[in-house]
Structures are given as structure tokens and as C-alpha cells.
Amino acid sequence: MRPSLRWLILVLFLVSGTSALVYQVAWQRLLVLFAGGDVAAMTIIVTAFMAGLGLGSLAGGWLADRASVRTNLVLFAVAELLIGLFGFYSGSFFHDLLYARLAVLVESRMMMAVVLFSCLLPPTLLMGLSLPVLARALTDCSPAVAGRIGGLYAANTLGAGLGALLVTWMLLPLGGIEETLRWAALGNAACALLMLPVIWKSRPAQEASASPPQPGPGQEAPRGITACLVVFFISGFAALAAEMVWLRVLGAMVKSSAHTLGTLLAVYLAGLGAGALWGSRWVRSPRDAWRLFLRVQGLAILFAACGVALILEILTLTPLVTYLGSYEPVDADSAVRLLRSLGQGELGDEDKDRVWLYPLLHLAVPLLVMFPSTFLMGAGFPWMQRAAQTDARRIGWRTGLLQAVNIAGCMAGAAGVCAFLLPAWGSAGVFRLLALLGGALLIAGTRRHGRLASVLATTGLLLLLPGQEHLWAQVHGTEAEHIVLAEDGSGVSVLK
Secondary structure, three states, X not given: OOHHHHHHHHHHHHHHHHHHHHHHHHHHHHHHHHHOOOHHHHHHHHHHHHHHHHHHHHHHHHHHOOOOHHHHHHHHHHHHHHHHHHHXXXXXXXXXXXXXXXXXXXXXXXXXXXXXXXXXHHHHHHHHOHHHHHHHHHOOOHHHHHHHHHHHHHHHHHHHHHHHHHHHHHHHHXXXXXXXXXXXXXXXXXXXXXXXXXXHHOOHHHHOOOOOOOOOOOOOOOOOHHHHHHHHHHHHHHHHHXXXXXXXXXXXXXXXXXXXXXXXXXXXXXXXXXHHHHHHHHOOOOOOHHHHHHHHHHHHHHHHHHHHHHHHHHHOOOOHHHHHOOOOOOOHHHHHHHHHHHHOOOOOHHHOOOOOHHHHHHHHHHHHHHHHHHHHHHHHHHHHHHHHOOOHHHHHHHHHHHHHHHHHHHHHHHHHHHHHHHHHHHHHHHHHHHHHHHHHHHHXXXXXXXXXXXXXXXXXXXXXXXXXXXXXXXXXXXXXXXXEEEEEOOEEEEEO
């Protein structure tokens, strides 16, 4: 396939990721009317969405290896068109039918979960099959498999990060949910339409290419797919567990507003996408991609465990500790007004200490806490693909299977943290669990002296991580003996 066509596919997959994230946010806001806004209901909504993605990945992987290049491109275009049609009418469907007419018929949590799963399955299944079919369509030679799959993942994830910013700062505030859904549907329609010239220009000879050539000499010995799946499940679990405690702690630090969640999610996704893009560029350099993946994922999870504690220690030495101990947040409108006054040279002396408060806490601090860890997580994605993609006849299936298992890990992380870990151990306990998982992966990926160093580093980190009272006291700008604390899956309460 021509390089220009591959670039166009990457751009379209970025737009597809943007629309998918916009749908997720908008649908979640609509579905809370039907399911409720408590933690259990939100967990069911998120789990149903992710389950559809995982099943779609398996279905896409099964189809991709049985189809030609052109057929896989057609599958993607049809999927985008159908997602767009569902998205365009989803506002009326979820509100006018599901909430207004069917809500009274739902008598239990189990029935509600079944209804939500049934409603979200068609669009999310179509979203999930996109990566495997495009991976198969783009990988016409084995040495390029990992880099091209990593590039697709990077484009889609960066698009999702862009969608998080757009839906938070522009689409929902300016147009409401209905207009937001129309813009997302327009993105899907554009993907389907612009894929037509790619389909037309794909060479007929490619259709007969049922299986790309096998990996050439010099590549590492095949890695068992079972080991790859187990580690990728752990990676997904750790990623979602880290995301949940990050959002909780950072939200309390910045005194969360309507713009906070979307902004933090954009930083999280940007790190994953940027890391996958960088990893795709260098994926063919290391000799042992498997061990490198283990080391990188181990370091990523270890940093996820200690990043918040490190930043809090730094903030306690700065004037920002005053804001942490205060009760009044700096809202987005005030922040924009202050920055505009600064640009026009009209900023008053009383506002000079407040002008950078919002950007620092909503952008700089989340970047320092989340970006290094998520960048490393994303960088490991193409290296995992290189370790796992040892059968050129099953590229689509292995891509879909890996993605499905990773999503299953994410679901386990979300449900396990909310239902068990936070009530039992609190956020500080989850950070310690992350340190154990990261240390285990790092130890598995090193040898001899490096393994001993990894054991010592993990042990030291576990001893240095703050306890529950100390962590939340720092978040609220005070001392541990001055707070009364309670935390479970629904939230955290602190009395100073």
C-alpha cells in the first residue's frame, strides 16, 4: 500500500478515536438518567462499554485474517458508517425510549445491566473491530507488523485524547448533548466517506495476499502467546487502577469542576498515544522486545505508584500548599479571565498570585504525575505486538485477542478497585499494590544484578510510600493528626 494511503488511514483512525471518546462521555451523561449516578451504576455503564469493545476486538480479529486487504478496509468503512448512524439517533434512543419509557420496567441491577449491555453492544462492538481489521490491512510484510499496529493504536488514542478536550471544553458547553452527538456522527461519516478512495486505490494484487511472509532470520525466538496475554491483562489492570486513583486524588487536589475530568483524561490518553507513537518508531531496534516490554511496563507502573506522593512532597514546599488547604476552587471561567487580562496587560496586583494557579494544577501537575507513566505504558504496546506477532497468518486474530485481554484487564481493574480495593485499603493501598505489580514485572524483565537492584528498589518504594492518612492530609494541605478520614468505592470524606 502506498505511504500516502497509510497516512490517510492513520488520520481517519485518529478521527474515529475522537468520535468514540465523544460518544463515551455523551452517552454516559444520558445513561445516568436511566441507571442512576451512583458508583455501582457508573461501573455498570463503563463495564458494558468496555465489554463491547473487547468482544468487537475478538470479532474483528476473527474476520480480519479471513478477508482480503480491500475487504478489511470496507469493513472499517461500514463500521464507521453504522456507528455514525447509531450515534446520530442515540440521543433520542437513550432519552426518549430507554429513560422515558423503559426505565419503569427495570426492577433490578441485573436487569439494568442486561439492558445497558444490549443497548451499547452494537456500537461498541463495531468500534472494537476497527483495530484488528486495519492492522491486517496495513501489515503486508512481517518486519513492519509491530510498528504499523503501534502506529494505529497511537493515532486512535491521540484522537481519543483530542476528543476528551473537545467534548469538555467546546462541544458540550457550546452545543449540548444533541449537538455533540451530531458532531461525533459527522466524524464517523467523514471516516467512511474518505475511506472510499483508499479502498479504490488498494491494489487488486493485495487481495490475493492471504498471508504475509513469515518473520525473517535474526528476529527473536517466538514468545508464547499465553505469556503475552497474561502480562497484557496485568498491564490493563494496572493502567485502569492507576487511572482511578489518579483521578480521585488529582480531582481533590485541584478541587474538581466540570472541566477537570475531561482535562485529566486528555492528559492520560495523550501520554498513552505519544508513548505508542515513539515506541512504534523504535520497535525494530531492540533484540529482545519481550524483556524490554516487561521492563518498560514495570517502570511505568512503579512510577504510577509513586508519582502522586512525589508531587505532593514537592507541592508542600511551594506556595501552592495554601491552595490545597483552602476551600474555594479557581473555576475555569475565572482562569480564562485572568489569563486574558494578563495577555492584555491589565492584570491587577491582587491577581498575580492566582493567574497561573489553574494551569499549574489542571495541566502541569497532571502532566508530571501521569504523563511519564502513561508514556511508558504506551511505548510498550508496539513492543508487545512484536513479541506476540510470530504467526503472519494470524495477525488480525492476535491483534484482536491482545486488545480484548487488555480490555478485560481494564474492566477487572475498574471493578476491583471500586468494589474491593478502595473500601479495604484506600487509595494509598492501591498505590502499594501498583508498586508490587510494577516491581514484579521489572524483576521478571531483568537478569542477575539488575534483578537484585529491582528487588531493592521495589522494597524501598513500598517502605517510602505514604500511608492513607498522610496521603490525604497532604492532598488537603494539612497534617495527618488534623484530619478524620473515610474512603470507599463511592468517594472519600475528609474532616479537618
